[in-house]
Amino acid sequence: TGQGSDACHSGGMTSHAHDPFACFLARPARYEQDEATPDVRTAIAEAICERAGNQGCRTATDLLAVLERAGLTAAGMSRLTALSDLPAGDLDSATMAAQLGSDALELVQQALDGHLAVSNFENFSSRLANIFAYARDVTGGALADYIPELAKQDPSAFGLAVCTIDGQQAAFGEADTAFCQQSAIKPLIYALAMGLNGENQVHRHVGREPSGRRFNELALDPDNRPHNPMINSGAIMCSAMIRPGLPVADRASLLQRFVGSAAGGSKVGIDQAVYESERGTAKRNLALVKLMDEHDAFPEGVDPAAALDLYFRACAMTMDCRQMAVVAATLANGGVCPTTGHRVIDSRIVRNTLSLMLSCGMYDYSGEYAFTVGLPAKSGVSGGLMIVVPGLGGFGLWSPPLDRQGNPVRGIEVSRLLVESFPFHLFAGVTGS
Ligand code: GLU
DSSP states (O other), X not given: OOOXXXXXXXXXXXXXXXXXXXXXXXXXXOOOOOOOOHHHHHXXXXXXXXXXXXXXXXXXXXXXXXXXXXXXXXXXOGGGGGGGGSOSSBOOHHHHHHHSOXXXXXXXXXXXXXXXXXXOHHHHHHHHHHHHHHHHTOOOOBOOOSSHHHHTSOTTOOEEEEEETTOOEEXXXXXXXXXXXXXXXXXXXXXXXXXXXXXXHHHHHSOOSOOSSOTTOSOOOTTSSOSXXXXXXXXXHHHHTSOTTSOHHHHHXXXXXXXXXXXXXXXXXXXXXHHHHHHHTOHHHHHHHHHHHHTTOSOTTOOHHHHHHHHHHHHTEEEOHHHHHHHHHHHHTTTBOTTTOOBOSOHHHHHHHHHHXXXXXXXXXXXXXXXXXXXXXXXXXXXXXXXXXXXXXXXEEEOOOBOTTSSBHHHHHHHHHHHHHSSOSTTHHHHOO
């Protein structure tokens, strides 16, 4: 289970005398587990049956209902699939220990003990429902119109989903409608490029400073690199470093599978019409590629045109809010997907990705967003917004009308309400709110 902070409070400094920063580093994130021995599984199953009984929960159906109230469903997370196969009738620890892996058992135990990332999930989701309803009344903003597919999006479409580092999920409005991710996919292009090439190689070719310019500005940093991976030039550069030797279609499918794994092992599509329109209106991005090429910014052996093609396919990749929330929760959980229990992204890469989302994820509003909301996030021109609450979970949001900076108007409103309602700002821990 998680490296909770209990040791810090009960053990005090003495138990960690060998490491003065142990308390500080005791993050609540749940990392991947080794499978426990049968004895340990039996012990956990016995504890579960006892606790379930004390809570008036006798059968597998009762147990599933308790978990559902905690935001955990077998449908929403493959870690719990085996739960729905438990025989009807009274809970029995031997069967449970035989059928469920320790990963599922520990999660059930945590749920019964009220030790999940959000302990009162019903209360949390009803407060989120209020935030959603309030933000729905917020109007204003304009659709992106540089391609017809975005210009014809429904301005009233609005979806919001949450997933915690324990896989607790809730969704509101149009959270099941897939839409093209556009720039919201950039953190994942970067994370994959980092995984394939390592930090030094990637950052030899792309910086990590906010550019202070528009996301598609024709500008490079003083070392002739794109300023950061969250703007177009930087994302094209990171695309260039995703298996440059393979055909573009294979590189795109690698990225789709990577994103799908971060999204709980779900399917990530490509909107073909968006992809073709992006290619047809590519003048500015072509100019960026030319500028980078002229300055020898690309790694040796890279075909810049193929990199741009991959970038367009990435912008056209589709997910719904629920999937985005699971991706955000994977980042919040240090790279282990909460719904599958699989490590998808190396923890060091997650740290780098979150740092860049915090400093550069919200176009020319990034500094203001870091100041007022204080969370790593990434928006895109289709109205998508992914918000990460490190150590707790993440949100996926979709609302197409954009403000002047290119961020979804309702997304900014929801972000503001979230930090007003919950201690989510990264510095809430030292200020108490
Ligand atoms: N496809 C868009 C572009 O490259 C993405 C823009 C965005 O979402 O910021 O211009």
